[in-house]
Amino acid sequence: xxxxxxxxxxxxxPILIFLCGLxxxxxxxxxxxxxxxxxFILLWNLSGKVLLIPFDFDGAKFFSYLKSGGLxxxxxxxxxxxxxxxxxxxxxxxxxxxxxxxxxxxxWLSISLLTDALALAGQSLxxxxxxxxxxxxxxxxxxxxxxxxxxxxxxxxxxxxxxFGPFSSLFSTDxxxxxxxxxxxxxxxxxxxxxxxxxxxxxxxxxxxDFEYAAYSMVLVGLISSVFMLxxxxxxxxxxxxxxxxxxxxxxxxxxxxxxxxxxxPWDMIWYKDxxxx
Numbered sequence: 001x002x003x004x005x006x007x008x009x010x011x012x013x014p015i016l017i018f019l020c021g022l023x024x025x026x027x028x029x030x031x032x033x034x035x036x037x038x039x040f041i042l043l044w045n046l047s048g049k050v051l052l053i054p055f056d057f058d059g060a061k062f063f064s065y066l067k068s069g070g071l072x073x074x075x076x077x078x079x080x081x082x083x084x085x086x087x088x089x090x091x092x093x094x095x096x097x098x099x100x101x102x103x104x105x106x107x108w109l110s111i112s113l114l115t116d117a118l119a120l121a122g123q124s125l126x127x128x129x130x131x132x133x134x135x136x137x138x139x140x141x142x143x144x145x146x147x148x149x150x151x152x153x154x155x156x157x158x159x160x161x162x163x164f165g166p167f168s169s170l171f172s173t174d175x176x177x178x179x180x181x182x183x184x185x186x187x188x189x190x191x192x193x194x195x196x197x198x199x200x201x202x203x204x205x206x207x208x209x210d211f212e213y214a215a216y217s218m219v220l221v222g223l224i225s226s227v228f229m230l231x232x233x234x235x236x237x238x239x240x241x242x243x244x245x246x247x248x249x250x251x252x253x254x255x256x257x258x259x260x261x262x263x264x265x266p267w268d269m270i271w272y273k274d275x276x277x278x
Contacts, residue, residue: 004041005034071215078215078222082248085226089233089241097238100180103171104242107164108188111156112195118149119203126207130270138270142260145200153196160189180238187242191249198249201256208266210259217255224251 009030016026046052090101122145129138160167168181205214225248232240263271 002038005038008034008037068209068211071211075211075215075218078218082222082226085229086241086245089229090238092233093237096174096176097180099172099174099177100184101238101241103168103177103181104184104188106171107160107167108191108195108245111160111188111192112199114156115149115152115196115199118145118152118196119199121145121203122149122200123203123207126204127209130208130266135270142204142270145204146197149196149200150193153193156196157189157192160192161185164188184238184242187239187246191246194246194249194253198252198256201253201260204256204260208270210266213259213265217259218252221248221251221255 012030012033013027016022016030017024020026022029043052086105087102091098093101122141125141126138126145129135129141164185165182168178171181172178202214205211225244228247229241229244232243234240236243259265260267
């Protein structure tokens with residue numbers, strides 16, 4: 001589904017941006033069309049497997065869904081507000097720093113999201129073991145997902161450290177913009193192990209339906225990081241923004257490690273159930 005949407009964007013972007021002369025608006029239109037295509041394919045596939053609009057309404061399940069959905073919306077808003085603030089603070093530095101920052105962000109996010117596949121795999125595997133009560137297997141999955149995530153993050157960090165120059169030159173030929181982008185190499189490359197851990201821990205949250213902690217911790221982390229950037233960016237410029245983003249991801253990891261080590265909430269069953277039965 002995502003592949004079909006991305007392929008459509010690749011086709012529509014040059015047509016709408018250059019041939020039709022729509023510029024940035026053309027890119028936006030292509031993105032919207034691709035999102036509708038993905039949604040249509042998703043609904044089409046689901047309609048063949050489940051009844052999308054059931055006739056028997058279960059109020060308890062519906063409100064449980066609303067609660068979980070509301071928590072995830074709050075979490076998404078916390079991420080959105082924090083990321084929007086980084087763009088605003090970078091824009092205040094001027095057009096050239098903003099352009100350099102945007103190159104860093106595009107590479108940073110694109111590479112970081114590669115580890116999102118690990119998060120999805122970990123989520124489904126953990127959910128399966130947890131629902132079946134196989135807590136020993138669930139613990140093994142947690143260990144392996146974190147180990148693989150960290151390894152992937154280190155590998156991506158090395159790739160970016162040596163390949164960020166060629167990557168950044170794909171976005172611009174302006175030497176001043178590229179100089180700004182190159183100054184962010186330590187942020188873009190060095191933060192990848194932390195980013196990878198943050199993403200895989202998110203997957204672990206969802207695997208045991210720990211939505212409440214995922215949402216509340218993200219709001220707190222976003223608030224702390226935003227305050228830091230508001231103070232640091234006017235003083236040191238883009239490095240303050242990048243330091244704030246690194247803090248944002250690092251605090252997410254710390255919050256996840258604390259949650260796992262505290263063995264509270266749904267994690268209590270994973271760490272203690274087998275020993276209690278023995």
